[in-house]
Amino acid sequence: MPGAGTKTFRAGVTARDVLTEMTGPLPPEVFAVSIDGAPGDLGAPLTRSATVEPLTFASEDGKEIYRHSSAHILAQAVKDVFPSAQMTIGPPIDDGFYYDFSFERPFTPGDLEQIEARAHDIIRENYPVQRLEMSKEEAVRLFRDQGEPFKVEIIEQIEDTVVSLYRQGPFVDLCRGPHVNSTGQVRAFKVLHSAGAYWRGDERRPMLQRIYGTSFPTRRDLDEHVRRLEEMKRRDHRKLGRELDLFSIQDDTGPGLILWHPKGARVRWLMENFWREAHVKHGYELVYSPHIARHELWQTSGHADYYADNMFAPITVESGEYQLKPMNCPFHILVYKSRLRSYRDLPVRYGELGTVYRYERSGVLHGLMRVRGFTQDDAHIFCRPDQVESEVGRVLAFTVSVLRRFGFTEFAWYLSTRPDTAVGAPDEWDRATQALEAALKESGLPYRVDPGEGVFYGPKIDLKIRDALGRSWQCSTVQVDFNNPERFALSYIGDDGAAHRPIMIHRALLGSIERFFGILVEHYAGAFPVWLAPVQAVVLPITDKQADYAAQVRDHLAEAGLRVELDLRNEKVGLKIREAEQAKVPYMLVVGEREREARAVSVRKRNGADAGTMPVAEARDLIQHDMPSEPSTRPALHP
RNA sequence: GCUGGCGUAGCUCAAUCGGCAGAGCAGCGGUUUUGUAAACCGCAGGUUGGAGGUUCGAUUCCUCUCGCCAGCUCCA
Numbered sequence: 001m002p003g004a005g006t007k008t009f010r011a012g013v014t015a016r017d018v019l020t021e022m023t024g025p026l027p028p029e030v031f032a033v034s035i036d037g038a039p040g041d042l043g044a045p046l047t048r049s050a051t052v053e054p055l056t057f058a059s060e061d062g063k064e065i066y067r068h069s070s071a072h073i074l075a076q077a078v079k080d081v082f083p084s085a086q087m088t089i090g091p092p093i094d095d096g097f098y099y100d101f102s103f104e105r106p107f108t109p110g111d112l113e114q115i116e117a118r119a120h121d122i123i124r125e126n127y128p129v130q131r132l133e134m135s136k137e138e139a140v141r142l143f144r145d146q147g148e149p150f151k152v153e154i155i156e157q158i159e160d161t162v163v164s165l166y167r168q169g170p171f172v173d174l175c176r177g178p179h180v181n182s183t184g185q186v187r188a189f190k191v192l193h194s195a196g197a198y199w200r201g202d203e204r205r206p207m208l209q210r211i212y213g214t215s216f217p218t219r220r221d222l223d224e225h226v227r228r229l230e231e232m233k234r235r236d237h238r239k240l241g242r243e244l245d246l247f248s249i250q251d252d253t254g255p256g257l258i259l260w261h262p263k264g265a266r267v268r269w270l271m272e273n274f275w276r277e278a279h280v281k282h283g284y285e286l287v288y289s290p291h292i293a294r295h296e297l298w299q300t301s302g303h304a305d306y307y308a309d310n311m312f313a314p315i316t317v318e319s320g321e322y323q324l325k326p327m328n329c330p331f332h333i334l335v336y337k338s339r340l341r342s343y344r345d346l347p348v349r350y351g352e353l354g355t356v357y358r359y360e361r362s363g364v365l366h367g368l369m370r371v372r373g374f375t376q377d378d379a380h381i382f383c384r385p386d387q388v389e390s391e392v393g394r395v396l397a398f399t400v401s402v403l404r405r406f407g408f409t410e411f412a413w414y415l416s417t418r419p420d421t422a423v424g425a426p427d428e429w430d431r432a433t434q435a436l437e438a439a440l441k442e443s444g445l446p447y448r449v450d451p452g453e454g455v456f457y458g459p460k461i462d463l464k465i466r467d468a469l470g471r472s473w474q475c476s477t478v479q480v481d482f483n484n485p486e487r488f489a490l491s492y493i494g495d496d497g498a499a500h501r502p503i504m505i506h507r508a509l510l511g512s513i514e515r516f517f518g519i520l521v522e523h524y525a526g527a528f529p530v531w532l533a534p535v536q537a538v539v540l541p542i543t544d545k546q547a548d549y550a551a552q553v554r555d556h557l558a559e560a561g562l563r564v565e566l567d568l569r570n571e572k573v574g575l576k577i578r579e580a581e582q583a584k585v586p587y588m589l590v591v592g593e594r595e596r597e598a599r600a601v602s603v604r605k606r607n608g609a610d611a612g613t614m615p616v617a618e619a620r621d622l623i624q625h626d627m628p629s630e631p632s633t634r635p636a637l638h639p
Numbered sequence: 640g641c642u643g644g645c646g647u648a649g650c651u652c653a654a655u656c657g658g659c660a661g662a663g664c665a666g667c668g669g670u671u672u673u674g675u676a677a678a679c680c681g682c683a684g685g686u687u688g689g690a691g692g693u694u695c696g697a698u699u700c701c702u703c704u705c706g707c708c709a710g711c712u713c714c715a
Contacts, residue, residue, distance in 0.1 A: 106643050195710035196642035203641050203712060210710070242650080251688080251706055307715065327715085361640050362706090364713065455715055479715085506715095543672045570672075578676035592674055604675060 009046065016042040016181075018052050029217060030054040031180040032065045039065060041131055041178040057217045067092030069129065069180040070189060070215035071099045076171035077118035078211070081111070087173065088150040088199060088208055095225065096214025100197055102150060103209045107194040112211065116191040119213075126184030127169035131177055139163045139174065146172075150199070188222035189215045232469060237521040238367040244526050244583065246534075247368070256365045256372030258514055263534040266563070268517060270532050272353055274405070275377055275510070282398050284351040284379055289331030291355065295321040300487055301330045306456075310358045328354035329481075329506060332380040333488050336502075341492040346502060347383035347391055353513065354378045368518035375513040381505040382490065388432060388503055392439035392461070392478055399476045399509050403465055405628065406510075406520060407529060410466035413440060413447035416454040423457055424482035432480040432503070433459040457483035467523040475511040475519070480504075527584040527606060531627040537564045537619075538585050539601075540576045542592035544568070549596040553589060553616050560620050581606060587623055 009018055015033040019026055019042075026042075032055040033040050039061040046052070055062040071090035078085050078101055090099030107115075134142070136155055142165075143151040151174050155163055166175045168183050180186060190213055197210040216222040233239075241247045246264030253259060260268060276286060295314045298304040303311065307326060314321040325331075332350045341348070355375045364370055383391050400411065415436055418429045436459055440447045447461070454460055458480035464472040481504040484490075491499040510516035520528070530536055537557060541550035547568055557564040565585075567576045573590060580588050589601040594613075601619050603611035611622065 193709070194643090197711050198641080201712065207642050207711085209643090212710090249707095255706070303715085310714080358714095361713065363640060363711080365707095370714085457715080540675085542674055545672075572671095572673045572678065573675060574673085575677055576675090581676055588675080590675060594674085602675080608676080610675075 011047050012045045015044045015052050029056045031185045032178050039178050042181045064092045067097040070186050071097040073119050073122050074099045077115045080118050081114050098210050098212045100208040100210045112191045123183050126182050128182045129179045130167045132165045133162050186215050187217050188219045235522045235525045237518040240521050240526040266534040267532050279351045284349040287350045287352050292322045292324050295323045297330050298323050312359050324357045326356050326358045328378045336382050343494045347381050349381045351379035368514040377510045382502045389435040389438050395478050395507050396443045402509050408465040412464040413445050414450050414462045415447050416450045416460045419452045419454050457481045473519050476509050479506040530586050533586050535565050535585050536562050537587035538580045539566045539589045542573050546591045546596050550591050556616050
């Protein structure tokens with residue numbers, strides 16, 4: 001940093017003065033500072049020696065301040081346009097900010113336009129942003145006078161005796177801060193949309209009107225972000241699912257239940273074949289279990305009590321009540337229990353693509369991402385306590401290799417520790433948590449600890465993957481379970497001849513096949529990699545004089561195991577290409593008179609790339625080399 | 640589940656103030672034998688999500704209901 005160094009100032013000097021003194025006039029993009037690592041206002045007075053650094057939008061802290069100030073500008077604009085709207089809260093969020101208002105009706109698109117126009121004025125007017133401090137009583141009086149009951153409620157819950165407020169022009173809001181130096185420092189500002197939200201997220205409390213917006217340091221960054229939002233829309237798996245004829249969800253079937261069409265089903269079985277082969281290679285045994293079971297089984301497992309809200313109602317049959325399964329674990333446990341186990345047998349690894357049904361509230365259903373019937377790529381590992389670490393290590397390596405195969409290379413790992421309400425002895429928890437942590441360390445994977453976020457029955461590791469648009473999705477999870485071995489009285493005979501309790505590890509790599517498929521559709525924008533493409537190549541004869549030859553080409557490739565189609569329609573090749581492009585077929589093999597005479601094909605790759613004319617065998621090799629050569633997955637921890 | 644918005648042909652969308660429901664694409668029939676992202680002509684396609692109500696008359700207004708969308712909440 002230019003001007004880095006140490007200098008002595010009089011107490012009470014502002015951060016701005018310190019920076020100016022040491023590095024010269026502040027560049028306009030600096031709108032706040034970090035003081036010993038904590039974000040602060042440019043105008044913050046310094047009372048003791050500290051390290052002062054400029055903050056810009058480039059840092060996470062800076063981005064939050066910028067968006068938080070943007071939310072204040074939004075609130076000021078709303079109050080100007082609709083003085084009767086009451087303010088509540090307005091925090092920054094991942095890609096922007098929102099502000100919740102209590103208002104007599106929902107905001108219309110026209111309202112939002114007016115609000116945005118007013119916000120632009122406020123930015124242009126460039127009000128200085130000023131921090132004020134006052135006693136709680138004074139602040140309560142101020143907001144009560146201004147008719148802001150929600151602000152009063154917030155202040156009354158603050159424990160400090162003094163609260164801070166920020167003023168910009170005539171507008172004042174309660175806020176911890178920090179904020180930008182003046183409203184003009186927010187450059188590119190956009191109101192996005194509005195939706196209802198409850199005060200404090202509680203549906204028994206008043207419905208508020210939330211306005212979402214976003215802001216960036218330059219118009220270009222904002223445009224880029226808007227383009228990204230449009231790209232997300234373009235890739236929406238619900239839209240592509242219909243356009244590519246992959247799946248449907250129909251009213252006649254019911255919400256949250258998926259119909260897999262032939263093309264989608266083909267991708268699914270390719271995913272599943274790979275999954276099964278990879279699991280067998282990694283020492284798993286595959287099992288199958290029924291979709292319903294006696295309700296008593298779910299009482300034993302505990303689901304009937306703690307998971308009841310997510311279960312479909314039991315089905316009454318002559319011999320009692322049966323329950324549609326929301327989980328696979330009890331079945332795998334019963335397979336384990338079907339005979340006596342020796343310590344030599346462990347670990348036992350059971351895997352299943354198990355379809356489960358869960359009652360999800362109607363408002364939360366979303367395409368393939370949140371459904372009522374889905375297939376978990378589930379497995380349960382029964383092992384000795386001393387095997388937990390190595391088993392978890394194996395799972396981590398396996399997970400990475402499988403996800404890489406599907407095209408994901410960026411991972412974020414999370415270790416969740418003991419929550420407040422938990423079963424199992426604390427020292428058991430400590431040992432298991434240490435085993436998980438050791439496995440992460442051993443694997444060389446960077447991870448974050450989420451304290452208290454574990455499941456009640458044991459600690460867990462979660463993995464989030466980043467997709468092509470930079471969004472992250474949680475798919476994989478590895479969970480240690482102390483509870484079920486206890487509930488089902490699982491045991492194995494140790495080398496001492498006595499019975500011992502095994503530890504159970506639940507794990508899913510893809511999470512749900514449906515959801516993971518949806519993520520793949522969006523990640524690839526429907527253009528699946530060749531190994532997953534429902535149709536890998538289409539043969540396009542130019543006239544029906546090449547029909548016989550085109551059929552030979554098709555047969556040749558099909559015999560080599562490729563998924564190939566033949567387009568014999570009486571249409572111009574331009575149309576056939578257009579439709580193959582729209583279907584995102586990776587290879588188009590055009591055959592006209594020239595190709596027929598030369599026993600060749602003209603290869604066009606999807607997105608227009610011309611790969612030239614070549615013999616059929618060469619085209620076959622070209623396509624085959626565009627796929628991973630075998631389904632095996634070697635551990636590949638380091639991307 | 641809650642709040643708001645929206646349901647018109649297979650898809651994308653029109654239809655003034657309550658006055659005969661329409662287009663493009665897809666489909667079907669024909670013509671065309673075609674060289675790297677849309678040939679031409681014609682035909683057919685609808686209980687306007689469903690039920691009820693107001694009205695001489697409802698896609699349009701009202702009630703209920705089902706579904707979808709954006710959020711909230713939830714997410715072992």
